[in-house]
Amino acid sequence: MIYSRIRSFAFSGIEARPVWVEVQISSGLPAFLVVGLPDKAVAEARERVRAALTAIGLALPAKRILVNLVPADLPKEGSHFDLPIALALLAAMGVIPAEEAGRYAALGELSLDGRLNRVSGVLSASLEAASMELGLICPASQGEEALCGGDIAILASPDLLSLINHFTGLQILPAPVFSNVPAVSDGNEPDLADVKGMETGRRALEIAAAGGHSLLLSGPPGAGKSMLASRLPGLLPDLLPSESLAVSRIYSAAGLLTDGRPMRRPPSRAPHHSASLPALVGGGARARPGEISLAHHGVLFLDELPEFSRAALEALRQPLETGQVSIARAAVHITYPARFQLIAAMNPCRCGYMGDAERECSKAPRCGADYLARLSGPLMDRMDLHVAMQPYEPLGYMTQADGESTATVAKRVAQARTRQTTRQGARRNAEAPLDVLALTSAGQTLAQAIAERFRFSARGYTRLLRVARTIADLAGEPEVEPPHIAEAATFRARANP
Known part of the structure; x- marks a missing residue:
């Protein structure tokens, strides 16, 4: 034997x-x-x-x-x-x-x-x-x-x-070595310079990239929502070594590592709105990682947000807070990391033209309320930035000057991320504790007044302060002042007073 x-x-x-x-x-x-x-x-x-x-x-x-x-x-x-x-x-x-x-x-x-x-x-x-x-x-x-x-x-x-x-000693296998593949973008990503005008949308995109904040873009068809969102990954800095290992491990488990090389750039995922609940959060016969885990330390873009199933969207609420998702089945219980940055786009109503007297449907404004009702209040409360975009006139668009390039904005984003790392370690402002935000007394007083006036939840108030901290980092300011609070409040979705 x-x-x-x-x-x-x-x-x-x-x-x-x-x-x-x-x-x-x-x-x-x-x-x-x-x-x-x-x-x-x-x-x-x-x-x-x-x-x-x-x-x-x-x-x-x-x-x-x-x-x-x-x-x-x-x-x-x-x-x-x-x-x-x-x-x-x-x-x-x-x-x-x-x-x-x-x-x-x-x-x-x-x-x-x-x-x-x-x-x-x-x-x-x-x-x-x-x-x-x-x-x-x-x-x-x-x-x-x-x-x-x-x-x-x-x-x-x-x-x-x-x-x-x-x-058996007949040959020696050579030891593998790391390839010299650059970590920076290969230049094929769309450039922010192609986006003309849209100052508010561009500003929100820069803030979202600098602090890792969630962003909701709403507006009629052709307003440039998807165009803006597609340019966010190019603004993000390279993954830190610890982040690269965490992301690469997920992609290795899913069999998605390109040529077996570790991930060096933040991942970007954009599932179709027909994606099922297991496809989005993970699961299936073998409890595979879902889109939110494949977007770990990267971007998850959900276009046509209200068209996703209600169950799939509600399943995002817990991972947005905890940074992980637990898949429980009768035979298996698996936890995947899911610290992703949610970027979403939607129309104001089903026809898309609510507010345009010449093109809106006969059901307005009821159709808009019904369409927005597809998104729950708790999910909307987790969106740090909300930008209502206006339609573009073609002739006006063509006469606009080119905006700043992706490379120019990415430098400011990298500088803001460096300030965050120096102040609070590897955590982005989107997850920063309140005790490191460095608010002035005047800034805190204004933030409390705004939160009370517009009935922000405790979560909404915290996220308002975190966005203001990112705005201060982009400006190179050590403390959060009232102007930073005021700008952050313009991007916050508000409850009815």
Whole structure:
């Protein structure tokens, strides 16, 4: 009886949970069994492993082969178990040294010719392997992704044969290295200079970018709402190292990392208004991360906001406050990070022309009230900035001078973010505690008077102060003065007095 085992991982959200892949070769009728709660993809690994070994000139012994995935009561999902099963089997067959292979954890999908294909979760696996003081074996295309997990030995192999040759001393696999890909924008993002006029909208966009505030743009069709919103990602600074690791881990779990490289720019997501609740907040059969988690430390743009389902919109309320979302199912409970910046756009009514006497429908203003009723008060209270945009006249638009470019505004945003980091650490003003906002007594008195006059909630009052703090940061002012409070109040949606 021959026995060997190697480490791999099962995934619960973005967390990697250690799994032993055990192989026993014993006498008996020829068989190849996989036990330990494997799903369909894991069960099919038998045929992929058999074909890959045949492709490199090896044959399975005509004996009873049992593969056990430990712990046996933990569900195992995904094709990444192909490689650890193959390596444990090769160690049991004496093809590779078992002691040397045991120093690594492994994951990867096998092609029928023995090549290693990309899999999800390499970054989380690398982090867990580092905590266990193990190296990691992964596909060659994901070597850079594995490097982000820490200072561990990485074997990034293009195929199974190269791994065998490495372990037997016939060749040495080169260590993966980080590519020199610039973190800055590639220049393909739309430029803010193309937006002519719209001073109020441009100002709100700059404040939102500087402080990470949520922004609601409302106005008739063609007013430039989507055009403005599409230019926000270009204003944001690069991700901090800790933010890059957090975002990359989510994208790794979702299998969305480009060429296996870590994320360096803030993500931007813009789901269609037909998106379901699980697609937006996460869930489904495998509790995958949703759009709000894929927008972690980035931007989530919801165009035609009232057209989203009521359940999906209401599900945003808790993540907007806590920065995370918990997906609870009968068989799984997973928490994903979701610290996103919400940017939304909407028409004032279904026809879109309420307030325009020549084009509004016969149901105005009732249609506007009904349309706005699709959005709950608690959700609207979480919008830091609200801009009501006016329609543009084509001839007037063409005669307007070009506005400031994205690069110019982005410099001011970066300077404001630097002031925030110096004052309160990595947190943006949108999440800053009140005790670091540095209000003057005059500013606080004005803010309290405005909140009382327009019946702001406690949340609304706090968000008013945070927006004012961002305005002060853009102006380079150390304290929040009454003019900053007054400007912030112009962007706040107000209750009826």
